[in-house]
Amino acid sequence: MTTTAPGLTLALGSPDDTTRFAHALGGVLAAGDTVLLDGPVGAGKSFLARALIRSLQEIPEDVPSPTFTLVQTYHTRAGEIWHADLYRLGGPDEIDELGLSEAFDTAICLIEWPDRLGPLVPDNALTLRLDPDSGDEDARHARLRWRDPKWKARLERLRHD
Ligand SMILES: Nc1ncnc2c1ncn2[C@@H]1O[C@H](COP(=O)(O)OP(=O)(O)OP(=O)(O)O)[C@@H](O)[C@H]1O
Ligand SMILES: [Mg+2]
Numbered sequence: 001m002t003t004t005a006p007g008l009t010l011a012l013g014s015p016d017d018t019t020r021f022a023h024a025l026g027g028v029l030a031a032g033d034t035v036l037l038d039g040p041v042g043a044g045k046s047f048l049a050r051a052l053i054r055s056l057q058e059i060p061e062d063v064p065s066p067t068f069t070l071v072q073t074y075h076t077r078a079g080e081i082w083h084a085d086l087y088r089l090g091g092p093d094e095i096d097e098l099g100l101s102e103a104f105d106t107a108i109c110l111i112e113w114p115d116r117l118g119p120l121v122p123d124n125a126l127t128l129r130l131d132p133d134s135g136d137e138d139a140r141h142a143r144l145r146w147r148d149p150k151w152k153a154r155l156e157r158l159r160h161d
Helices: 015-026 045-056 093-097 100-106 114-120 150-160
Strands: 007-012 034-038 071-076 079-085 108-112 126-132 140-146
Touching (some): 015 045, 034 114, 140 150
Antiparallel strands (some): 126 140
């Protein structure tokens, strides 16, 4: 018998909905949390990460997409945030070189193209998959899945805050 991971789905009807959701999610994250931002090119992974990071910054600064740098780090009210885009990762060896393995334990990590992590994907991560809507170009569907039970409580808080 296979058991499917628990999850929930959300309709994000506009970029503003995604921003609101990103702010709410940012409010329940702490050091040691990893969010895997999955979904196709242009789905809104960087958009969501940027909104989340900005909402936690004490001094607003630019949040560029880490397309070429692979990783950008930020000091925020919630501690250090690592924003990674692993699309151009050379190979699994680079994950350690970037310091990501350690950051999974010590920082909040937001990871685009998490499939590049292969077996190094943290067991305790929340997967947040974004997909475009077939009819409305400003709408997205978000699917959240997790195995670590800590996420159930976190996401409950998110719904009641
Ligand atoms: N509801 C929505 N939520 C998020 N972004 C949206 C939404 N509607 C439209 N958009 C637009 O979609 C684009 C998403 O681009 P973004 O760079 O975030 O994609 P991405 O998933 O990071 O792609 P890549 O895989 O290339 O890194 C932005 O231009 C954003 O304004
Ligand atoms: Mg991106």
